[in-house]
Amino acid sequence: MLKLERINAAYKDLQVLWDVSIEVNEGELVTLVGPNGAGKTTTLKVISGLLKPTSGSISFQGRSLRKESAHKIVELGISQVPEGGKIFTGMSVLENLELGAFVARARQDKDRTLKWVYEIFPRLEERKNQRAGTLSGGERQMLAIGRALMSKPKLLLLDEPSFGLAPILVDQIFDMITEINRQGVTVLLVEQNVRAALELAHRAYVIENGRIVGQGAGEDLLSFESVRRAYLG
Amino acid sequence: MQKKGSQVSKKIAISITIVLILIATAALPLVVKKDSTINLAILVFLYVTLSSSWNILGGYAGQTNLGHAAFFGLGALTTRLLWLSGRPFILSLLAGACVAVGFALLIGIPAFKLRGVYFSIGTLALAQILYITVGNVFPMITSLPTQALITYQLVPRYYLALVLALLTIGTAYLLVNSRLGLGMMAVREEEDAAESLGVSALQHKLLALSASAFFAGLAGGAFAYYHVGYYPQFPFTPVWTFDAVMIAYIGGTGTIVGPIIGGIFYVVVKELLALKLVELHLIVFGVLFILAVLFLPGGLVEVWSKIQTAFARRARGQEAQAALPRDTGI
Amino acid sequence: MHVMLVQSLVFGILVGALYGLAAVGLSLVFGVTKLLNVAHGELLMFGGYATFWIFTLYGVDPFLALPVTMIFLILIGVIVYGLLFARMVKLSEETKIQNTLLVGFGLSLILQNLALRLWTADDRGVTTAYSGWAFTLLGVRFPIVRVASLGIALAALGALHLFLQKTYTGKAIRATAEDWEAASLMGIDIHRIYLLAFVLGTAMAGIAGALVSVGYSIEPNMGLEWTLIALIVMVLGGLGSIMGTFVGGIVLGVTQALTSCFIGGTYREVVGLLIFLLVLIFRPQGLFGAKER
Numbered sequence: 001m002l003k004l005e006r007i008n009a010a011y012k013d014l015q016v017l018w019d020v021s022i023e024v025n026e027g028e029l030v031t032l033v034g035p036n037g038a039g040k041t042t043t044l045k046v047i048s049g050l051l052k053p054t055s056g057s058i059s060f061q062g063r064s065l066r067k068e069s070a071h072k073i074v075e076l077g078i079s080q081v082p083e084g085g086k087i088f089t090g091m092s093v094l095e096n097l098e099l100g101a102f103v104a105r106a107r108q109d110k111d112r113t114l115k116w117v118y119e120i121f122p123r124l125e126e127r128k129n130q131r132a133g134t135l136s137g138g139e140r141q142m143l144a145i146g147r148a149l150m151s152k153p154k155l156l157l158l159d160e161p162s163f164g165l166a167p168i169l170v171d172q173i174f175d176m177i178t179e180i181n182r183q184g185v186t187v188l189l190v191e192q193n194v195r196a197a198l199e200l201a202h203r204a205y206v207i208e209n210g211r212i213v214g215q216g217a218g219e220d221l222l223s224f225e226s227v228r229r230a231y232l233g
Numbered sequence: 234m235q236k237k238g239s240q241v242s243k244k245i246a247i248s249i250t251i252v253l254i255l256i257a258t259a260a261l262p263l264v265v266k267k268d269s270t271i272n273l274a275i276l277v278f279l280y281v282t283l284s285s286s287w288n289i290l291g292g293y294a295g296q297t298n299l300g301h302a303a304f305f306g307l308g309a310l311t312t313r314l315l316w317l318s319g320r321p322f323i324l325s326l327l328a329g330a331c332v333a334v335g336f337a338l339l340i341g342i343p344a345f346k347l348r349g350v351y352f353s354i355g356t357l358a359l360a361q362i363l364y365i366t367v368g369n370v371f372p373m374i375t376s377l378p379t380q381a382l383i384t385y386q387l388v389p390r391y392y393l394a395l396v397l398a399l400l401t402i403g404t405a406y407l408l409v410n411s412r413l414g415l416g417m418m419a420v421r422e423e424e425d426a427a428e429s430l431g432v433s434a435l436q437h438k439l440l441a442l443s444a445s446a447f448f449a450g451l452a453g454g455a456f457a458y459y460h461v462g463y464y465p466q467f468p469f470t471p472v473w474t475f476d477a478v479m480i481a482y483i484g485g486t487g488t489i490v491g492p493i494i495g496g497i498f499y500v501v502v503k504e505l506l507a508l509k510l511v512e513l514h515l516i517v518f519g520v521l522f523i524l525a526v527l528f529l530p531g532g533l534v535e536v537w538s539k540i541q542t543a544f545a546r547r548a549r550g551q552e553a554q555a556a557l558p559r560d561t562g563i
Numbered sequence: 564m565h566v567m568l569v570q571s572l573v574f575g576i577l578v579g580a581l582y583g584l585a586a587v588g589l590s591l592v593f594g595v596t597k598l599l600n601v602a603h604g605e606l607l608m609f610g611g612y613a614t615f616w617i618f619t620l621y622g623v624d625p626f627l628a629l630p631v632t633m634i635f636l637i638l639i640g641v642i643v644y645g646l647l648f649a650r651m652v653k654l655s656e657e658t659k660i661q662n663t664l665l666v667g668f669g670l671s672l673i674l675q676n677l678a679l680r681l682w683t684a685d686d687r688g689v690t691t692a693y694s695g696w697a698f699t700l701l702g703v704r705f706p707i708v709r710v711a712s713l714g715i716a717l718a719a720l721g722a723l724h725l726f727l728q729k730t731y732t733g734k735a736i737r738a739t740a741e742d743w744e745a746a747s748l749m750g751i752d753i754h755r756i757y758l759l760a761f762v763l764g765t766a767m768a769g770i771a772g773a774l775v776s777v778g779y780s781i782e783p784n785m786g787l788e789w790t791l792i793a794l795i796v797m798v799l800g801g802l803g804s805i806m807g808t809f810v811g812g813i814v815l816g817v818t819q820a821l822t823s824c825f826i827g828g829t830y831r832e833v834v835g836l837l838i839f840l841l842v843l844i845f846r847p848q849g850l851f852g853a854k855e856r
């Protein structure tokens with residue numbers, strides 16, 4: 001479904017990604033794990049079109065994304081939950097969700113999708129008229145995910161959804177991600193919370209210093225020597 | 234060896250050029266008797282002085298001051314008032330520059346609390362306040378008394394403007410090649426980094442502002458000496474600021490030659506256009522200025538150095554080719 | 564004395580509404596695109612001249628001509644944005660704002676001299692059959708034209724407010740103002756939003772200019788004064804709130820009126836500028852450019 005081949009990417013002169021190749025198949029829940037500064041967020045930016053790679057190819061459902069702009073990529077069915085959620089704090093919860101359904105394809109089904117999102121995150125319905133800036137950390141993350149779901153994505157990219165949340169909330173969020181995946185949305189999950197992510201995922205990639213250094217089934221990677229040493233202690 | 238030699242010869246060439254220009258400008262009134270030419274030259278010198286003085290703060294210290302007319306205006310106002318009340322001209326001129334510096338120091342500390350664009354619009358607002366206030370306080374036109382009109386001569390005005398231009402350029406040159414100048418440029422590039430290296434941003438900005446105000450004040454004084462009659466408000470009009478900024482940008486900000494080339498270009502093109510397209514020259518300059526900001530951040534100076542390096546590369550290419558057979562011969 | 568004071572307060576409010584209208588355009592553009600368009604006053608002036616032309620050449624009533632004036636200004640906005648500002652939106656924040664400032668001044672110089680060529684340096688105004696009409700209430704005079712202008716300013720601001728709050732596109736504009744990166748992840752084409760915001764800003768300037776040409780007068784040098792007015796009001800009203808901007812406009816209008824009353828008309832502008840400087844120095848970040856908490 002999504003295929004990155006030998007992607008190189010840079011911020012100005014600083015190269016950050018080196019020959020990154022990642023593949024995600026339809027229906028899968030794939031995770032990309034690695035330490036802080038490894039290039040996880042950058043990889044997601046390349047996929048969602050916020051950063052154009054210097055070389056390499058990237059395709060979604062057989063269609064090249066190299067030249068597509070960020071908003072077009074959303075229309076094609078890729079939606080990203082950015083690092084920290086990046087909700088629109090000055091607007092209401094409902095307005096945030098409406099903006100999630102901005103693309104024409106999603107706007108037609110807005111009401112039905114909204115119902116679905118409220119089913120997954122009942123809390124959002126309770127708070128729909130509140131200003132998003134007044135939400136708690138966990139609620140913000142739920143809103144960010146809900147907002148991304150509003151575009152009816154085929155592929156959902158999540159950038160460290162567990163960051164800064166209390167352990168109970170982390171479990172909740174991860175359960176919801178599993179549930180979303182079970183309902184047919186392909187997921188690429190970026191995490192530093194390696195153990196939890198590997199337990200959840202069908203397959204996983206390990207990224208270090210901008211290079212993919214390991215891949216395999218989630219369970220297998222749990223026993224992967226360097227991963228054990230580095231992240232699981 | 235050869236490289237060093239060519240550098241020395243380049244230095245000699247530059248020195249000779251400068252001396253020639255100095256002789257030419259000094260001799261001009263002796264050779265040319267046409268008032269219109271002298272007037273044109275005075276205009277060039279005034280604009281070069283004004284733009285160079287703006288460049289000290291705007292180009293080297295990186296603070297886009299949009300209230301430069303205030304310094305020019307204060308210099309003109311003070312000089313004119315003192316001079317016409319019977320004080321010696323030179324003292325009036327210096328007093329004008331000092332008032333401009335005094336005002337600069339007065340506003341400097343609060344103004345430099347503002348950074349970047351806020352500094353720019355803040356200085357613009359300040360200059361506007363002075364502009365309006367001066368218009369209110371001195372509503373009458375100021376004219377030279379009959380006695381002064383009878384004895385009015387263009388040549389001393391010419392030399393005054395020339396000396397001021399040279400003084401400004403020379404000081405700017407010495408300043409930017411000193412430690413203080415390096416500090417100013419460090420502040421321009423990265424204010425916080427400069428601070429962390431022990432460069433006091435505020436001190437360097439204040440110094441640049443004072444120097445900038447001093448020479449703008451002198452230019453204003455020359456304006457007061459040169460013009461027969463004008464409204465005291467006129468030297469405060471924002472046009473003087475914009476002219477200075479445009480000249481610096483078209484010539485090349487943050488360089489010594491930029492304002493000189495820009496000033497000459499400005500006056501010459503203005504004259505040429507005035508012959509054909511009256512009042513259109515400002516539109517042309519607006520366009521040129523925008524083009525310079527958008528596509529040519531280095532101004533005409535950069536164009537010149539690009540042409541030069543292109544030529545140098547070609548010349549070197551030919552030299553290398555010419556040298557080839559001999560090398561293989563040995 | 565009382566009546567005179569009330570009279571100047573009324574005039575202050577009436578002109579203040581136009582200040583608010585002028586500032587809303589500048590503030591919208593700055594808030595969304597982070598471009599500070601210092602040629603805003605000249606765009607406003609073109610709105611005034613457009614009205615003046617339509618009136619003198621075709622005899623069309625200035626209020627009825629408002630839609631045409633707006634369309635004219637939208638066209639100018641598209642050209643100016645496409646040719647100049649679109650190049651700069653992608654620059655880093657600091658360079659962007661610096662370059663737009665300089666380009667804006669170049670542009671204002673061009674527009675100012677263009678106006679000088681097209682319409683000479685004379686003060687122009689639109690004088691209709693009803694221009695002199697006024698009604699008197701408790702001894703206070705209300706010129707019909709200026710009261711109508713207040714109504715139109717309110718209607719325009721109200722319409723803009725509803726557009727931004729209620730429509731999908733309006734929400735996209737607000738989202739882009741808050742965080743362009745997150746907005747583009749919603750599938751919003753932010754470059755189209757930038758253009759739209761810019762053009763909405765010039766349209767607002769156009770309406771303001773039209774109303775100025777009817778209730779007051781216009782001339783080629785008016786641009787800088789109006790840009791400064793818009794900047795002052797933007798600072799007073801805070802960024803991102805249309806109501807706040809409108810109130811800021813009224814505050815400035817009233818302050819100017821009181822200054823005229825007690826100090827003298829020639830210092831009207833100075834007071835606004837002084838307030839502006841004080842606010843800039845004592846609350847530099849809280850005003851504009853500040854991020855949402």
Ligand SMILES: Nc1ncnc2c1ncn2[C@@H]1O[C@H](COP(=O)(O)OP(=O)(O)O)[C@@H](O)[C@H]1O
Pocket residue numbers: 011014016034035036037038039040041042043
């Ligand atoms: N906007 C940026 N400009 C320059 N360098 C950046 C930028 N964003 C990230 N980087 C650098 O790129 C590298 C990878 O960052 P990132 O992809 O955010 O890592 P991760 O998400 O895995 O923590 C880091 O070294 C970081 O410093």
Ligand SMILES: [Mg+2]
Pocket residue numbers: 037040041042083
């Ligand atoms: Mg990251």
